[in-house]
Amino acid sequence: MSLLDGFATAAQPIYLLYALAGVFLGTAVGVLPGIGPAMTVALLMPLTYSLEPTAAFIVFAGIYYGGMYGGSTTSILLNTPGESASIVTALEGNKMARAGRGAAALATAAVGSFVAGTLATVALTFVAPTAADLAVRLGPVDYVALMVLAFLTVGALLGSSVSRGLVALTLGLFLGLVGVDAISGQQRYTLGVPVLTDGIDVVLVAVGLFAVGEALYIGSQLRKGPVHVVPITKGWRSWMSRQDWARSWKPWLRGTAIGFPIGTIPAGGADVSTFLSYASERRLAKGRSKEEFGHGAIEGVAGPESANNAAAAGVLVPLLTLGLPTSATAAIMLAAFQRYNIQPGPLLFENESALVWALIASLYVGNVMLLALNLPLVGMWVKILQVPRHYLYAGILTFAAMGAFAVNFTPADVVILVVIGVLGFFMRRYGYPVAPLVVGLILGPMFEAQLRRALSISEGDPATLVSSTFAVAVYASVLVVMGVSFWLRRRERGLEEVMAAEERAAGEPAATPADRAADKDKEMA
Amino acid sequence: MSILRTQVRDLPAGQLVFPAGVAALAVYVLLGAADIVEPISAGAVGPRVLPYLVGGGMLVAALAALVSVLRGDLAEAEGGEDVDPDRHTSWLTVAALVALFALHIVLIAPLGWPLAAAVLFTGAAWTFGAKPRGRAAVIGTAIAFVLQTVFAGGLGVSLPPGPLFEGVPFLHG
Numbered sequence: 239m240s241l242l243d244g245f246a247t248a249a250q251p252i253y254l255l256y257a258l259a260g261v262f263l264g265t266a267v268g269v270l271p272g273i274g275p276a277m278t279v280a281l282l283m284p285l286t287y288s289l290e291p292t293a294a295f296i297v298f299a300g301i302y303y304g305g306m307y308g309g310s311t312t313s314i315l316l317n318t319p320g321e322s323a324s325i326v327t328a329l330e331g332n333k334m335a336r337a338g339r340g341a342a343a344l345a346t347a348a349v350g351s352f353v354a355g356t357l358a359t360v361a362l363t364f365v366a367p368t369a370a371d372l373a374v375r376l377g378p379v380d381y382v383a384l385m386v387l388a389f390l391t392v393g394a395l396l397g398s399s400v401s402r403g404l405v406a407l408t409l410g411l412f413l414g415l416v417g418v419d420a421i422s423g424q425q426r427y428t429l430g431v432p433v434l435t436d437g438i439d440v441v442l443v444a445v446g447l448f449a450v451g452e453a454l455y456i457g458s459q460l461r462k463g464p465v466h467v468v469p470i471t472k473g474w475r476s477w478m479s480r481q482d483w484a485r486s487w488k489p490w491l492r493g494t495a496i497g498f499p500i501g502t503i504p505a506g507g508a509d510v511s512t513f514l515s516y517a518s519e520r521r522l523a524k525g526r527s528k529e530e531f532g533h534g535a536i537e538g539v540a541g542p543e544s545a546n547n548a549a550a551a552g553v554l555v556p557l558l559t560l561g562l563p564t565s566a567t568a569a570i571m572l573a574a575f576q577r578y579n580i581q582p583g584p585l586l587f588e589n590e591s592a593l594v595w596a597l598i599a600s601l602y603v604g605n606v607m608l609l610a611l612n613l614p615l616v617g618m619w620v621k622i623l624q625v626p627r628h629y630l631y632a633g634i635l636t637f638a639a640m641g642a643f644a645v646n647f648t649p650a651d652v653v654i655l656v657v658i659g660v661l662g663f664f665m666r667r668y669g670y671p672v673a674p675l676v677v678g679l680i681l682g683p684m685f686e687a688q689l690r691r692a693l694s695i696s697e698g699d700p701a702t703l704v705s706s707t708f709a710v711a712v713y714a715s716v717l718v719v720m721g722v723s724f725w726l727r728r729r730e731r732g733l734e735e736v737m738a739a740e741e742r743a744a745g746e747p748a749a750t751p752a753d754r755a756a757d758k759d760k761e762m763a
Numbered sequence: 764m765s766i767l768r769t770q771v772r773d774l775p776a777g778q779l780v781f782p783a784g785v786a787a788l789a790v791y792v793l794l795g796a797a798d799i800v801e802p803i804s805a806g807a808v809g810p811r812v813l814p815y816l817v818g819g820g821m822l823v824a825a826l827a828a829l830v831s832v833l834r835g836d837l838a839e840a841e842g843g844e845d846v847d848p849d850r851h852t853s854w855l856t857v858a859a860l861v862a863l864f865a866l867h868i869v870l871i872a873p874l875g876w877p878l879a880a881a882v883l884f885t886g887a888a889w890t891f892g893a894k895p896r897g898r899a900a901v902i903g904t905a906i907a908f909v910l911q912t913v914f915a916g917g918l919g920v921s922l923p924p925g926p927l928f929e930g931v932p933f934l935h936g
Contacts, residue, residue, distance in 0.1 A: 272845050288918045399836065401827035405785055408821035412792055415817060419810040424800045426810060427792070450864075457856040457891060459840075461847035627845055628891035629902065635860070636884040636903075639867060640910060643876065644920050649868045656864045663857060668781045669840055686813045693808040 241363055244595025248296060248603050256293050257600050260300020261607045267301075268308020269619045270630060271316055272456055275550075276566040276673070277448035278305035281634070283441055283574060284641040291578045292593055296600040298574060302567065303355060303604050306550050307612055310347045310543055311619050314340060315468050326512040327546070330531070330538030332468070337534050340470035344616060345477040346486045346536055347543040352609040354494040354544035358551035359601045361498050366587070366598075369559040373584035378692035379702055381560075383709035385685045387716050388562050393674040394720070402670045409661075410678025413438050420683065421690060433650040438658075440573035441645050443679055446655045447672045448566075449638035451662020453631045458663070460627065467623050470616065477613065485527060486540040489519050493544025500545075501552020503564075503719070510726060515545035517729070551601070558582050558594060561684070566673035569680045778832045786825035792818030859890045875925015876915075877934065880907035908934075 247253060263285070267278045282301050286294035313328035314335050327347060334343040376384075393407030394400045416427045417437030428434040478486070493515045500511040519541040520531050527535050556562045561583035563569035575582050586594055612619075642655035665672055696702035704710055796814035840848065863886040870879035885903035893899035914920040916933040924934040 284914070284920065285918070287920055399828070399831060401824050401831055404820065404824035405782065405828050408789075408817055408824055409785065411813075411817045412788070412821065415792075415814055419799075422802050422810045424802065424810045426799050426814065427795055453887075454857050454860055456845050457860055458852045458854065459846050459848070459850045460853075460856075460891065461845050461850075626893070628888045628893035628899070631891050632884045632887035632893070632899075632903065633906065635864075635887045636880050636906065636910070639864070639880065639883055640876075640914065640922070643871065644914070644922065647921055647923075649871045652864070652868045652871075656861060656868075659864075660857075660861060664777075664781055667840055667852065668778055669837075670781075682813075682817075689813070690808045698808065 240367075240591060240595045241599060243592065244597075244599035245602075247292065247592065247596040248599040253293065253296050253596070253600070254603065256289075256296045257300050257603050258607055260297035261304040261307075261604045261611065262300075264301035264304020265308040265311075265608065265611065265619070266304075266622060268305035269311050269622045270308075270625065271312055271623060272452060272630075273305075273634075274309060274448075275302065275305040276444070276570060276676075277452065278308070279567055279570045279574075280441070280444040280448050281637055281641065283445075283570070284637075284644050286574065287577075287644060291580065292596050294574070294578065295593060295597045298571065299597055299600045300604045300607075302550065302571070303547070303601065303608060305567075306547055307348065307351055307608050308619070310351070310546075311344060311612070311616070312623065314343045314347065314539070315470070315620060315623060316466070326516045326542040327539055329516070330535050333532075333534035334536065334539065335468040335470065335534075339534060339536075340468055341477050341616075342479070342482050342536060343534075343539050344470070345613060346482060346540045348609060348612045349478075350486065350490040350493065350540045350544040351547040352605055353490045354497060354546075354548040355551060355605040355608075356602065357491075357494045358498045358501075358548040359598065359605065362551050362554055362601075363598055365502070366555055366559055369555060370584045370587045373559050376560075376584070376708065377706065378688045378695070379706050380708045380712070381688040382685065382692055382703060383706075383712035384560060384562060385681055385688065387712050387719070388564060388677065388681060389685075390716055391719055391723070392564060392677045399669075403674050406665065406670050406672060407674040407678040410443075410675035410680075411682040413443060413675075414679045414682030420687065433648070433654070438654060438679075439645050439651070440570070440576070440676075440680055442642055442651055442654050443658050444566075444570045444573065444676055445638045445641050446658030447662035447665075447675060449634050449641075450655060450659025451666060451672065453634050453638075454659055454663040455666040456631060458667070467620055470620070482536055485536050489515070489537045489541035490544045492518065493541040493546075494548040496541075497545035497548030497550075498552040501549030501564075502555040510723070511545040511549040512542040514726070515541040558586060559584060561586075563677055563680060566676045569673075569676045572680055778837055779829065782825045782828040782832065786822055786829065789818050789822035789825055792821060856890055860887060863887055863890070871923070873925075875928060876922040877907045877911040877928065878925055880910065 248257065263282060264278055267273055267282060268275065273281070279298070279301055282297075286297050289297065310327050310331070314331035316332075331343040331347065334340060389407060393403045412427075414437075416434055418425055418428075418435050425435060493511075496515045496518070497511040500514070516538055519535075519537040523531050523535065523537055527537055530536075531538060550567075553563075553565050553568050556564055557568045557572060559582075561572065561581060563572045572582060580586070580590055580593070638655065638659075639652055642652045643649065645651050662672055664670075665675075692702055693700070696705075704713070792814060796811050796818060799809075799811050799814065801809040801811055840846075863883055866886070867879050867883040870882060881900075881904040883903075884906055885900045888899040888903060889896055911922055911924065911934050915922040915924065915935060924931060928934050
C-alpha cells in the first residue's frame with residue numbers, strides 16, 4: 239500500500255521531470271571518464287541544495303542509478319578501463335567493442351542493468367520494511383557491533399592491503415572528531431580556528447577526495463595523445479541478435495542473485511559482486527561461449543553488469559533501515575539525508591514514510607527511464623566521452639569549488655576542500671583507498687554516540703558490549719566475513735594471473751600496465 | 764581495487780613519508796586527547812575515549828603500513844581511464860593547481876564568484892595543456908557565468924556576483 243502511495247507521489251509530472259533530470263545528469267556525468275558513481279553523487283549534490291527533500295531524493299535516486307549506467311558505457315567504449323565497479327565489464331565488453339560488437343555489449347549491459355535494477359528494487363521493497371521492523375528492537379550495544387562490522391569490512395577489505403585500508407579509516411574517524419563534541423560540548427582538535435568548531439562537513443570531504451583529489455592525481459599523470467573511442471555500428475538491428483538474448487538472460491538473473499545479497503551485507507559492495515559474477519559466468523560457459531571468454535564473451539558483460547546494479551540496490555537496505563553506509567556512494571547519500579535533518583534508520587519508515595516510498599518508487603521509474611534513454615542516446619554519450627580532457631578536469635575543479643563554497647558560503651570551506659583534495663591526491667598516489675575515509679568520517683560520530691550511550695547505561699563496564707546475543711552474533715560474523723573475503727581475494731588474484739597469462743599466450747600487444755612495465759624493463763636492460 | 768595492477772616503481776621515499784606522516788598525526792591525536800576538557804558531568808565515558816581509540820588505531824595502522832613498505836610491498840597507485848601509469852608524477856602540475864585554488868579563494872571576496880571561478884577554470888585548463896590559451900580563457904569565463912546564472916540566478920544558491928555585476932539581476936542568488 240505504501241509503495242502505491244510512493245508511486246502516486248513519484249508519478250506527479252513535476253517529480254517525473256526531476257527523476258528524468260536525475261537519471262539524465264547522472265548518466266551524462268557517469269559517462270565522463272575518470273568519474274565513478276561516488277564522484278557523480280558528490281559532484282551533483284549542490285544541484286539539490288535548493289530543492290525540497292522529496293524532490294532532492296528523487297533526483298538523487300536518478301543520479302545514483304544513472305551514474306552506474308554511465309560507467310559501463312565508458313568501460314565498454316574507452317580503451318582504458320576506469321572505476322572498479324565496472325572494470326570487470328571492461329574485460330569482455332571492451333574486447334566485444336573492438337571486435338565490432340560494441341552495440342551488443344552496450345545493449346546487454348543496459349537491459350541487464352534494467353532487469354537487475356528492477357528485480358533488486360522489488361527485493362528492496364520487501365526486505366527493507368522487514369529489516370526496519372527488526373532494527374527497531376536494536377539497542378546501542380547492537381549498533382556498536384554493527385558499526386564495528388562496517389568499519390572492519392569497509393576499512394580492511396576494500397583496497398589492496400589491510401593496513402592501508404585501516405590508515406584511511408582512522409584518518410576519516412579523526413576528521414569526524416574535529417569540532418565540538420555533541421555530548422559534552424567540549425572542543426576537540428579545532429586548533430582554535432572558528433571554522434573548525436562546527437566540524438568538517440562531509441560534503442567537503444567527499445568532493446575534496448573524489449573530485450579534487452582525483453583531478454590532481456590525473457593531472458599529475460595525464461595520459462597524453464588523442465582519446466580512442468571504439469566506434470559502434472548504428473541502427474536497432476545490430477543491438478542484440480536472438481542468440482545474444484539467449485545467451486544473456488541467464489547471466490542477468492544469476493548476476494542479480496549474486497549482486498543483491500552481497501550489496502546488503504557490508505562486504506566490499508559492488509566490486510566483489512561483479513568479480514564473483516564474472517568468475518561464475520566464466521566457469522559455467524560451455525562450447526563457443528567458453529572459447530570466447532577472454533576475447534569478448536557476452537556473458538562476461540551481462541552477468542557483472544547485472545550484479546553491479548543489483549548490488550547498488552542492495553546497498554540501500556542497510557542505508558535506509560540501519561543508517562549504515564557500506565560504500566562511499568552510500569556514505570555520501572547518508573550525508574545528503576543529514577543535510578535535510580533526516581536520519582536514516584529503523585524509524586525512517588515510520589517518520590518519513592512518504593519520502594522513503596517516493597524514493598523507492600522513483601527507483602523503479604528511474605530504471606525504466608534509463609533503459610529508454612541509454613540505447614537511443616548512445617551517440618551522445620560517445621560525444622561526451624570525447625570531451626577534451628583539459629576542459630573536463632578544469633570543469634570538475636570549478637564545479638567542486640562551487641559545491642564547497644555553497645556549503646556555508648565562506649571561502650574557508652574551499653580551503654578545507656583543497657587540503658582534503660591534496661590528502662586525496664597523496665592517498666591515490668601511494669595506493670591508499672579513499673572510500674574507508676568517507677565511511678569513517680560519517681560513521682565515526684554515530685559510533686561514538688552509540689558507544690557512549692551503551693557505556694553510560696552500564697556505568698562504564700565494557701562487558702556490556704558483548705551482553706546481547708545479536709551483538710555476539712555480529713562479532714562472530716565479522717570473523718566469518720573476514721575469512722571468506724580473504725579467500726575471495728586470493729581467488730581474484732589467481733584469476734588475474736590466469737588472465738594475464740592467457741593474454742601473453744594469445745600474443746596480444748601488452749595490455750596490462752604490469753606487462754608494459756615489464757616491457758620497459760626489457761628495453762632498459 | 765583494480766584488476767589491472769600497477770606497480771609504482773620509483774624510489775619509495777614518498778611511500779615511506781606518507782605513513783610516517785600519518786604516524787606523526789596519530790601521536791598528535793593521542794597527545795591532543797589529553798588536552799580535551801573532560802567535564803565531571805561526562806560520566807563513565809567522556810569526550811576523550813574515542814580520540815584515544817582512534818589515535819591508537821591510527822598509530823598501529825600507520826606503523827603496519829610503514830613496515831609493509833619496508834618489506835618491499837610497494838603500493839599500487841590507482842588506475843583510471845585518463846591515467847598513464849608509466850608516466851612520472853608531475854609535481855609541478857599538482858603545485859600549480861593548488862596555487863590556482865589559493866588564488867581563486869583570495870579572489871572570491873574582491874571580484875565575486877564568477878570572475879574567481881573563471882580564473883580557476885582558465886588556469887586549470889592551461890595547466891592541463893589547453894591550446895590555444897585565448898580560447899580556453901573565453902570558454903572558462905563563459906562557463907563561470909553559466910554556472911553563476913544557473914545556480915545563483917536559477918536555483919537560488921547565494922554565490923556573490925561581485926562588485927562589477929552587483930546590478931545584474933539574473934546573477935543574483
